[in-house]
Amino acid sequence: MLDQFFFYIFASVILLGGLLTITRRSAVHSAIFLIATLLGIAGLFLHLQAEFLAGVQVILYVGGIMVLFLFVIMLVNLDQAARQRQFNRQWWLALLAAAAVCGEALYGLYRGRGAFTFPGAVPGNMPPNTQAVGNALYQNYMLPFEVASIMLLVAMVGAVVMAKKRL
Amino acid sequence: MTVPISWYLILSAVLFVMGVAGFLFKRNIITIFMSIELMLNAVNLSFVAFSYVLRQLSGQVFVFFVMVVAAAEAAVGLAIIIVVFRNRESLNVDDIELMKF
Numbered sequence: 279m280l281d282q283f284f285f286y287i288f289a290s291v292i293l294l295g296g297l298l299t300i301t302r303r304s305a306v307h308s309a310i311f312l313i314a315t316l317l318g319i320a321g322l323f324l325h326l327q328a329e330f331l332a333g334v335q336v337i338l339y340v341g342g343i344m345v346l347f348l349f350v351i352m353l354v355n356l357d358q359a360a361r362q363r364q365f366n367r368q369w370w371l372a373l374l375a376a377a378a379v380c381g382e383a384l385y386g387l388y389r390g391r392g393a394f395t396f397p398g399a400v401p402g403n404m405p406p407n408t409q410a411v412g413n414a415l416y417q418n419y420m421l422p423f424e425v426a427s428i429m430l431l432v433a434m435v436g437a438v439v440m441a442k443k444r445l
Numbered sequence: 446m447t448v449p450i451s452w453y454l455i456l457s458a459v460l461f462v463m464g465v466a467g468f469l470f471k472r473n474i475i476t477i478f479m480s481i482e483l484m485l486n487a488v489n490l491s492f493v494a495f496s497y498v499l500r501q502l503s504g505q506v507f508v509f510f511v512m513v514v515a516a517a518e519a520a521v522g523l524a525i526i527i528v529v530f531r532n533r534e535s536l537n538v539d540d541i542e543l544m545k546f
Contacts, residue, residue: 279447281448282447282448285448289452289456292456292460293459293463296460296483297463299463299467300463300464300476300480305473312479312483315460316482316486319486322493323490323493326493326494328497331489331505331509334512335512338512338516339486339512342516343482343515343519346519346520347519350475350527353527353530354530355530356473356536362472362537363472364471364472364473366471366472366538366539372466373469373470375465376462376469377462379465380459383458384455387451387454387455387458391451394449394451394454396499405502407505411502411506411509415509418506419506422510426510426514432517433520434520436520437523437524440521440524440525440527441524441527443531
């Protein structure tokens with residue numbers, strides 16, 4: 279009962295935030311509503327006993343990526359863009375394509391509805407989350423972890439090189 | 446688990462479609478980028494839901510890597526946006542047409 283209540287709360291925050299993100303005129307407003315959506319998703323992660331990911335979601339997305347977005351919005355001048363038309367000329371075609379994707383996904387879910395009960399799933403709680411994720415990252419996923427760190431370094435250097443006026 | 450996994454999957458699908466719609470019909474390149482983040486988060490949500498139902502950690506580890514890639518993508522993409530704005534004084538994707546057919 280309480281589970282469903284919190285699911286509805288978070289789901290409505292997520293959907294409302296997403297809808298306002300893609301329809302607001304000002305990019306700053308879009309960013310604020312996207313932050314609301316990301317926080318709602320962090321709440322659902324907590325609900326699904328993924329505490330580590332909920333923390334990472336708040337720290338990395340809300341605290342890192344969205345701050346980066348707001349900095350870039352501050353650096354570029356969006357005043358004239360906010361006064362122009364927001365949607366491009368083929369918006370009806372875009373809506374048609376999005377509706378097609380939505381219908382496809384929901385139809386797939388509807389057809390596969392019998393497969394959503396997992397006989398192998400054990401009831402009960404997940405193992406203590408942060409410790410388990412740490413063990414998995416440093417034992418089974420050692421190589422991807424290192425590759426990801428290299429990729430972050432490359433992305434950081436690349437971003438600096440591109441955004442700098444003169445090297 | 447009183448909330449069935451299909452609810453999470455439907456929520457994830459609807460959020461993904463919102464990202465697709467925003468990506469397709471907005472003209473401001475920064476908002477298009479935010480739509481991409483919406484899509485990535487929708488996929489993360491379904492990963493974590495499956496991870497919870499199957500009691501397996503692999504989904505959560507994968508979500509961790511998706512977040513790392515999203516961070517790298519945001520850094521590089523926003524740098525590209527700054528360069529484009531410096532050269533063309535516009536963030537409208539209709540104006541950036543050098544490679545258009």
